Amino acid sequence: GDGNVLHIGGIFPIAGEGGWQGGQACMPAANLALEDVNARKDLLPGYVLKLHSNDSECEPGLGASVMYNLLYNQPQKLMLLAGCSTVCTTVAEAAKMWNLVVLCYGASSPALSDRNRFPTLFRTHPSATVHNPTRIKLMKKFGWSRVAILQQAEEVFISTVEDLEARCTEAGIEIVTRQSFLSDPTDAVRNLRRQDARVIVGLFYVVAARRVLCELHKQNLYGKSYTWFFIGWYEDNWFEQNLEKEGIECTREEMRRAAEGHLTTEALMWNQNLNERTISGMTSEDFRLRLNNVLRREGYDIDNQRYPEGYQEAPLAYDAVWSVALAFNKTMDRLHKYGKSLKEFNYNNKEIADDIYSAINSTQFLGISGFVAFSSQGDRIALTQIEQVINNTYVVLGYYDTQADNLTWFDREVWSGGKVPQDRTIIRRVL
Numbered sequence: 078g079d080g081n082v083l084h085i086g087g088i089f090p091i092a093g094e095g096g097w098q099g100g101q102a103c104m105p106a107a108n109l110a111l112e113d114v115n116a117r118k119d120l121l122p123g124y125v126l127k128l129h130s131n132d133s134e135c136e137p138g139l140g141a142s143v144m145y146n147l148l149y150n151q152p153q154k155l156m157l158l159a160g161c162s163t164v165c166t167t168v169a170e171a172a173k174m175w176n177l178v179v180l181c182y183g184a185s186s187p188a189l190s191d192r193n194r195f196p197t198l199f200r201t202h203p204s205a206t207v208h209n210p211t212r213i214k215l216m217k218k219f220g221w222s223r224v225a226i227l228q229q230a231e232e233v234f235i236s237t238v239e240d241l242e243a244r245c246t247e248a249g250i251e252i253v254t255r256q257s258f259l260s261d262p263t264d265a266v267r268n269l270r271r272q273d274a275r276v277i278v279g280l281f282y283v284v285a286a287r288r289v290l291c292e293l294h295k296q297n298l299y300g301k302s303y304t305w306f307f308i309g310w311y312e313d314n315w316f317e318q319n320l321e322k323e324g325i326e327c328t329r330e331e332m333r334r335a336a337e338g339h340l341t342t343e344a345l346m347w348n349q350n351l352n353e354r355t356i357s358g359m360t361s362e363d364f365r366l367r368l369n370n371v372l373r374r375e376g377y378d379i380d381n382q383r384y385p386e387g388y389q390e391a392p393l394a395y396d397a398v399w400s401v402a403l404a405f406n407k408t409m410d411r412l413h414k415y416g417k418s419l420k421e422f423n424y425n426n427k428e429i430a431d432d433i434y435s436a437i438n439s440t441q442f443l444g445i446s447g448f449v450a451f452s453s454q455g456d457r458i459a460l461t462q463i464e465q466v467i468n469n470t471y472v473v474l475g476y477y478d479t480q481a482d483n484l485t486w487f488d489r490e491v492w493s494g495g496k497v498p499q500d501r502t503i504i505r506r507v508l
């Protein structure tokens with residue numbers, strides 16, 4: 078019977094075009110985690126965790142209707158997993174009415190770090206603001222106290238820049254100009270030159286990034302006198318791809334020259350210590366091999382690097398299911414002391430909902446994506462990685478642990494001018 082099954086809802090972005098179809102790899106990863114937690118005798122003994130999944134296509138409207146279907150159809154769900162910032166925003170804003178915790182494995186929007194709007198939201202995917210302390214750390218390391226910002230006019234980048242500006246002010250770093258563009262960066266780049274911007278933080282999606290790079294070539298705003306920070310989660314050879322398809326007027330060679338030397342920051346989503354056993358008993362390499370086998374069986378040509386979308390974020394979905402299992406296990410232990418069980422949870426039972434909330438809130442473990450822990454806003458606490466394009470290839474320069482303010486640096490950086498670029502034009506007064 079249904080007596081020993083704990084049901085959770087899963088909303089995955091699979092089909093569709095707009096946004097991030099990361100459910101393609103994240104749903105298989107979540108199912109692997111279900112297999113693993115249900116196989117553990119020491120987790121939820123006597124119970125089975127069951128995931129009821131649906132496709133949101135990364136569309137908030139469809140995500141909302143999928144959520145209603147999950148909630149208005151039996152069996153009763155204990156919490157929801159969701160991906161895509163737009164869907165998580167809609168689902169998490171509504172879920173509080175059903176006293177449901179929402180765990181987002183694929184949502185980077187800074188707007189989600191808001192306990193007033195999203196009192197029951199947790200994310201194993203770090204907010205896009207996780208890059209900002211790393212950017213500040215590097216500016217201090219290289220003595221840059223005068224920077225500029227170039228951003229695409231998208232919600233996620235607007236709120237990320239607001240956080241970056243606040244941190245720059247706090248660090249005594251002057252922002253000489255903040256330029257934004259919708260899709261054509263020509264004027265914005267020209268204004269950077271007018272303001273003599275030398276260290277620029279660029280925040281845009283990858284298609285816009287290619288347009289920016291070609292514009293930098295045209296306006297010669299790159300090379301030994303400039304430092305560019307780009308986002309690190311684009312494909313490795315993003316600056317050579319789709320040039321014809323997207324009408325980029327620069328050649329591959331021109332794009333490579335403009336890209337040479339730029340820095341990137343990104344959140345770590347795969348535990349870097351490849352031999353370290355995680356709570357599941359697997360290393361992140363073991364997980365990669367298992368996931369690759371599952372994806373091959375689903376028809377993805379993994380051996381020719383044909384990965385589904387969301388491959389990079391798959392550990393976040395795997396660890397999200399573990400977070401739920403560990404939190405339910407903790408809640409079950411606690412409820413048993415009062416002769417209660419999670420089976421008594423219903424959408425109006427605030428008491429058990431609060432138990433689940435506080436259990437997730439204090440859940441910490443070593444997952445495939447690294448150490449999993451949540452801030453008071455439900456945000457994922459994550460390490461970041463810094464890379465630089467050296468001879469057309471991304472090289473890892475170091476890692477930054479914001480919580481510990483600890484920068485691990487490998488001294489691999491290369492400056493084409495033979496020294497660290499300056500953040501302004503130095504006028505030498507000849508006396």
Ligand SMILES: CC1(C)CO[C@@H](CC(=O)O)CN1
Pocket residue numbers: 097099160161162163183184185186310390
């Ligand atoms: C790193 C990225 C690509 C950022 O967007 C996330 C999707 C979203 O925030 O909607 C998925 N992971």
